[in-house]
Amino acid sequence: MSKVKNPTIRDIARIAGVSTATVSRAFAKPDQVAEPTRTRVLDLADRLGYRLNMRAVDFRHGRTYAIIVLVSDIANPFYSEFFKGIEERARADGYILLIGDTAGDATSEETYVGMLLTGRADGLIINTGFCPESLAEPFARSPSSMLPPVVSCADLDGLDVPTVRIDNYRSSQLAAEHLLGLGHRRMAVICGSLSIRGFADRLAGFADLVRQAGGVIPDDMIVTGRMTIESARALTTTLMTRDDPPTAIFAHSDEMAMGALHALRNLGLRVPEQVSVVGYDDMNYAKVVTPALTTIHLPRRLWGATACQQLLLQVGSGDRVQRNIDMPTELIVRQTTAPPPR
Amino acid sequence: MSKVKNPTIRDIARIAGVSTATVSRAFAKPDQVAEPTRTRVLDLADRLGYRLNMRAVDFRHGRTYAIIVLVSDIANPFYSEFFKGIEERARADGYILLIGDTAGDATSEETYVGMLLTGRADGLIINTGFCPESLAEPFARSPSSMLPPVVSCADLDGLDVPTVRIDNYRSSQLAAEHLLGLGHRRMAVICGSLSIRGFADRLAGFADLVRQAGGVIPDDMIVTGRMTIESARALTTTLMTRDDPPTAIFAHSDEMAMGALHALRNLGLRVPEQVSVVGYDDMNYAKVVTPALTTIHLPRRLWGATACQQLLLQVGSGDRVQRNIDMPTELIVRQTTAPPPR
DNA sequence: CTGTTAGCGCCTTCAC
DNA sequence: GTGAAGGCGCTAACAG
Numbered sequence: 001m002s003k004v005k006n007p008t009i010r011d012i013a014r015i016a017g018v019s020t021a022t023v024s025r026a027f028a029k030p031d032q033v034a035e036p037t038r039t040r041v042l043d044l045a046d047r048l049g050y051r052l053n054m055r056a057v058d059f060r061h062g063r064t065y066a067i068i069v070l071v072s073d074i075a076n077p078f079y080s081e082f083f084k085g086i087e088e089r090a091r092a093d094g095y096i097l098l099i100g101d102t103a104g105d106a107t108s109e110e111t112y113v114g115m116l117l118t119g120r121a122d123g124l125i126i127n128t129g130f131c132p133e134s135l136a137e138p139f140a141r142s143p144s145s146m147l148p149p150v151v152s153c154a155d156l157d158g159l160d161v162p163t164v165r166i167d168n169y170r171s172s173q174l175a176a177e178h179l180l181g182l183g184h185r186r187m188a189v190i191c192g193s194l195s196i197r198g199f200a201d202r203l204a205g206f207a208d209l210v211r212q213a214g215g216v217i218p219d220d221m222i223v224t225g226r227m228t229i230e231s232a233r234a235l236t237t238t239l240m241t242r243d244d245p246p247t248a249i250f251a252h253s254d255e256m257a258m259g260a261l262h263a264l265r266n267l268g269l270r271v272p273e274q275v276s277v278v279g280y281d282d283m284n285y286a287k288v289v290t291p292a293l294t295t296i297h298l299p300r301r302l303w304g305a306t307a308c309q310q311l312l313l314q315v316g317s318g319d320r321v322q323r324n325i326d327m328p329t330e331l332i333v334r335q336t337t338a339p340p341p342r
Numbered sequence: 343m344s345k346v347k348n349p350t351i352r353d354i355a356r357i358a359g360v361s362t363a364t365v366s367r368a369f370a371k372p373d374q375v376a377e378p379t380r381t382r383v384l385d386l387a388d389r390l391g392y393r394l395n396m397r398a399v400d401f402r403h404g405r406t407y408a409i410i411v412l413v414s415d416i417a418n419p420f421y422s423e424f425f426k427g428i429e430e431r432a433r434a435d436g437y438i439l440l441i442g443d444t445a446g447d448a449t450s451e452e453t454y455v456g457m458l459l460t461g462r463a464d465g466l467i468i469n470t471g472f473c474p475e476s477l478a479e480p481f482a483r484s485p486s487s488m489l490p491p492v493v494s495c496a497d498l499d500g501l502d503v504p505t506v507r508i509d510n511y512r513s514s515q516l517a518a519e520h521l522l523g524l525g526h527r528r529m530a531v532i533c534g535s536l537s538i539r540g541f542a543d544r545l546a547g548f549a550d551l552v553r554q555a556g557g558v559i560p561d562d563m564i565v566t567g568r569m570t571i572e573s574a575r576a577l578t579t580t581l582m583t584r585d586d587p588p589t590a591i592f593a594h595s596d597e598m599a600m601g602a603l604h605a606l607r608n609l610g611l612r613v614p615e616q617v618s619v620v621g622y623d624d625m626n627y628a629k630v631v632t633p634a635l636t637t638i639h640l641p642r643r644l645w646g647a648t649a650c651q652q653l654l655l656q657v658g659s660g661d662r663v664q665r666n667i668d669m670p671t672e673l674i675v676r677q678t679t680a681p682p683p684r
Numbered sequence: 685c686t687g688t689t690a691g692c693g694c695c696t697t698c699a700c
Numbered sequence: 701g702t703g704a705a706g707g708c709g710c711t712a713a714c715a716g
Contacts, residue, residue, distance in 0.1 A: 006488075008692095008693055008694085009693065009694060009695095010693080010694095018702075018703085019702065019703045019704075020693090020694080020695090020703090021695080021696080021703060021704080022701085022703075023694095024694065024695055024696085025695090025701095025702085028694095028695080032701075032702095033701070033702085034701055034702085037701080037702080049480070049483060049488075051459055051460055052460050052693095052694085053460065053461050053692095053693055053694075054457070054460035054461050054462045055397075055400050055401045055404070055405075055406065055461045055462070055692090055693080056401055056692075056693035056694045056695090056708095057693080057694065057695085058397050058400075058401075059398055059400075059401040059692090059693080059694080059708065059709075059710095060693080060694050060695055060696095060707090060708060061694090061695085061708095062397070062708075063397075064397065064462075074416070074422065074425065075419050075421075075422030079417075080416060080417035083416065083443070084445075087443075087450075091449075091450075096453060096457065098440050098441075099440075099441045101425070101429075103426075107433075108429075108433075111433070111438060115396070115438070117393055118393055118394050118395065118396035119393075119395050119396050120396045120397070120406075138391070141391060142391055146347065146348075146391075229627070230630060266632060285571070285572055288572060290608060350708095350709055351709065351710060351711095352709080352710095360686075360687085361686065361687045362687090362709090362711090363686070363687060363688080363689095363710095363711080363712085364685085364686060364687075365710095366709095366710065366711060366712090367685095367686085367711090370711080374685075374686095375685070375686085376685055376686085379685080379686080394709090394710085395708090395709055395710075397708090397709080398692095398708075398709035398710045398711090399709080399710060399711080401692060401693075401694095401708090401709080401710080402691095402692060402709080402710050402711050402712090403692090403710090403711080404692075
């Protein structure tokens with residue numbers, strides 16, 4: 001069998017005795033090619049090990065059918081369902097997903113933004129909470145309609161793009177209401193980085209509601225760390241070994257709540273009898289751990305799917321998208337919250 | 343300022359009064375262009391908001407400078423350091439990383455393999471433990487030198503490509519030796535899916551050594567589940583509530599070991615006084631948890647970097663790569679192992 | 685140092 | 701239903 005090293009559409013055409021147009025059609029629009037011709041071409045292509053060169057196709061089409069999702073830490077299990085939601089939606093439209101982990105590193109951020117701006121991807125979903133600098137500049141110079149579509153999962157300072165967001169402020173008030181209603185007065189908040197608007201809002205929502213109820217969150221009851229079990233474990237230990245420790249803790253993620261629970265257990269403190277804990281995210285494990293976690297439910301998968309949906313709408317047509325979509329949140333009361341000890 | 347909607351190299355050339363070649367060089371090989379010409383071109387390009395069209399560049403170059411990493415579950419924290427290792431190595435050569443999560447789903451697997459085969463990526467690193475079907479076929483038909491380079495992180499049935507692997511069999515023997523040496527005789531193994539060669543090897547290495555020492559692992563002491571905390575938690579509870587429960591548990595990952603520890607704690611069993619636990623992976627948290635985890639250390643970051651290195655060697659030149667590279671492993675004894683209770 | 689000239693592989697009118 | 705021809709945006713010889 002005479003093999004060509006890397007057959008192109010032209011090789012197939014020549015050997016099959018047809019034009020390149022016919023070969024192209026045989027693959028892209030099979031019904032526009034007569035049955036005998038089609039099978040002959042397809043068979044030959046298969047025999048020669050021909051494969052469409054997608055680099056050429058993408059170039060010709062002027063798009064890549066890829067979208068980038070920018071996150072700050074791919075290892076954060078929070079994202080796993082979020083990715084799934086995006087991926088399912090993207091795949092349905094023939095798009096594939098590129099996951100960009102910035103790891104808080106400006107260079108990698110730039111790399112991925114560069115891929116968008118230079119046409120290696122058709123759109124971008126941002127869920128880092130930050131506006132990449134390299135993106136802010138082009139958006140400031142040109143109207144967004146001249147640039148590839150971007151959707152953010154939070155309001156971003158300095159970047160006016162459609163958002164699909166959750167109401168961090170209001171959902172945190174739910175946590176405060178719940179704890180206040182149980183009788184807690186001395187409460188702590190374990191926060192994600194407050195330079196990220198979302199976390200700042202969670203703190204503000206919680207603190208504002210406490211204040212409205214005539215209370216206050218002392219400064220030394222507000223601590224900040226990374227969104228990991230380990231980070232929260234350390235913070236909680238510090239928090240609880242102070243004089244006059246809190247009777248309740250509001251953590252900015254379930255991962256952090258898990259760390260808090262771990263620390264409390266090590267300190268010999270019982271949850272919820274001695275200390276209450278409220279998490280955030282409603283991770284899959286929240287309902288199965290012991291004690292089951294009281295937390296703020298986020299529709300993570302739907303969130304991803306919706307963000308992707310909005311992006312694809314822009315990719316396809318011009319610009320007919322809602323500017324802001326709010327995802328519903330909900331307080332799920334389980335077993336880590338109870339009235340404070342007398 | 344007269345704006346072109348989407349300026350190309352040709353627009354810049356025309357307006358700047360130079361040839362397209364010069365514009366191209368000004369970007370790709372700045373030192374080959376005279377200073378005044380270069381700045382004039384670059385300035386103009388900037389002013390016009392020109393951006394290189396990477397689709398065209400990739401097409402022209404015949405490559406995309408992207409490599410795909412295939413994993414079975416992106417949410418498994420095991421991968422996080424592994425990705426980092428790959429990414430650092432890749433970035434150093436100007437390559438970017440596409441993470442493909444198969445989620446055990448054959449369709450997504452096919453998607454990513456398709457991207458490789460159609461030239462949307464230049465190479466593939468497999469760390470799922472399985473050989474994707476859609477990859478086996480082309481490799482069976484053509485010599486691998488005609489196909490894009492692939493590196494696997496385990497020996498794969500039905501796919502003869504270079505591997506960068508760990509010795510699952512031998513490292514599991516280390517765990518067995520340690521436990522045996524402490525005096526354990528009744529031991530259980532919490533396994534990952536045994537249809538994945540790596541996990542089957544871990545079980546075999548452990549069991550064979552026990553057998554050589556005149557012991558045996560009863561069938562009901564071998565359990566299998568997903569690589570998650572929760573899965574191992576359930577398995578451990580079952581294991582320990584049988585008559586004659588084991589005095590030691592060898593888990594196929596640290597995540598699983600964490601689940602086991604959690605279950606033991608809930609059952610009121612003390613580690614290591616009453617039950618010993620050995621993990622696998624040496625995750626970052628292994629040394630900080632209480633009690634600190636005895637485990638098999640894997641150089642995860644280096645593993646990723648080495649796999650990437652081997653891949654890039656193939657991408658660049660023809661085929662001068664070692665067929666198999668073994669990463670070193672090591673037993674790290676910490677606090678979860680001790681002699682069994684008398 | 686710079687310009688001219690050919691395409692890379694595919695798709696897509698426009699004829700036939 | 702099929703073929704001929706042009707071009708997507710860029711780069712890489714090869715001259716000058």
